[in-house]
Amino acid sequence: MVTVSDVIRHLERIAPSWMAEPNDAIGLQIGDPSTSVERICVAVDPSESVVDKSISRGAELIVTHHPLIRNPLKSLTKGDPIAERAIKIAQSHTALYVMHTNYDCVPGGVSDILASKLKLTNVQPLCKARSDEYYKVVVFVPDEALVTVRNAMAQAGAGRIGEYSCCSFRTKGVGSFVPEEGARPYVGSAGRLEEVEEWRLEMLCTRSVLAEVLSAMRENHPYEEVAYDIYPLANEAPRVGLGRVGDLDCEMTLREYAEFVQRELEVGFPRLFGDPEKLVKRVAVCGGNGSSLYKEALSAGADVYVTGDWRYHDVQNSLVMGLSIIDAGHFETEKPAVVALAERLAQDFVGRATVEYIE
C-alpha cells in the first residue's frame, strides 16, 4: 500500500524542499499524510477544472506545480475561489501537494526539461542561487554485508561524483565492543569484549539525500546498533538556481528559432521582440515568469531569452541592451516538465498507483 507520505518522500527526492525560493508556498497544502493512495493526478495548476477532474476520477492525491494557497487565508468560507477549492479538496479527503520553485531549480526539473526541449547544449543554471552541501558518511560493516550496504546507500543517492555513481572507498580494520545486558548482538555475547574484522566504508552524499542514505544504510545493516560517522565537507557542492543558459548546435535567425519554439512548446502565438533576422546561438530559458532575470541572461552572453509573462519594462530594458526576447507563455514553458513528472511517477509507482497528467 502506498500512502500520501510515501509519495511525498519520493517527490522530496525528485525536488528537495530546500531548493525552493524563500517564502515560496510548497509541500503538502491540504490533506492527511497517512491516506492511502491508488490514483495520483498531476497538473500545472490547481485550477477548478483540475480539482473537479481529480475528484471525479477518485484521485486521493493531486500534485501541482503552482500552489493553491499562496498567502495565509483569513477564512475558509464559500465565496472566495481559493477557499472554495480548498474546501472541496478537503471534503473529498483528497490531498494536495505542491512542488514549485524547487522543481524549477532542481537538475532534471522545469528549467532543464525546457532547455532540452529547446535543443540547448552546454547547459548551466542562469541564476546560481543556492548551493547544496556535501557530507561524508562512514559506516563500519562486516564483510558479508558490505556489498548490500554499499549498494543500498548508492541506490539512495550516495557516491555520486560528476558523471560517476556508486563511488566508495573501504579499508579493513578491527572493531571492538562489549554487548551490555539487554543487547541482542549480531556477533558475540553479553558482557564479553568482542573484536571483529570490519570494513570502514566511506561514501560522499549531498544534504538533499542524506536522510535517505542513512535510512538505507540502517535498513540494510545487520547490526542492532550501527556505528557510523557523518562529516560535513568543505568541497564545493553543485549549485542550483532558476533558469538555464546554453548553446544551439548551429546559428539560426530569431524568426526561425521562434518558429521552432512555437512548434516544440505548442504555443499559439509566441511574441517576438527584436530583429527577426538577427542570428542567435546562445539561448537563455526560464519556465513561467522569468522576465526579471534578463540581466542574468545578458551577463551569461545570451542572444535571446525565452520565458513567459514578460513585463513591459523588462522587455524595453532587454532590447536596449541587445537581448532579443521570445515570450512563449507561462503555462507553455512549464507544461513539458509537469507532463514529464507525471510520466516519471507513473513509472516509479507502476503496479502500486495510477498516475496521469491532467489540465
Ligand SMILES: [Zn+2]
Ligand atoms: Zn509558474
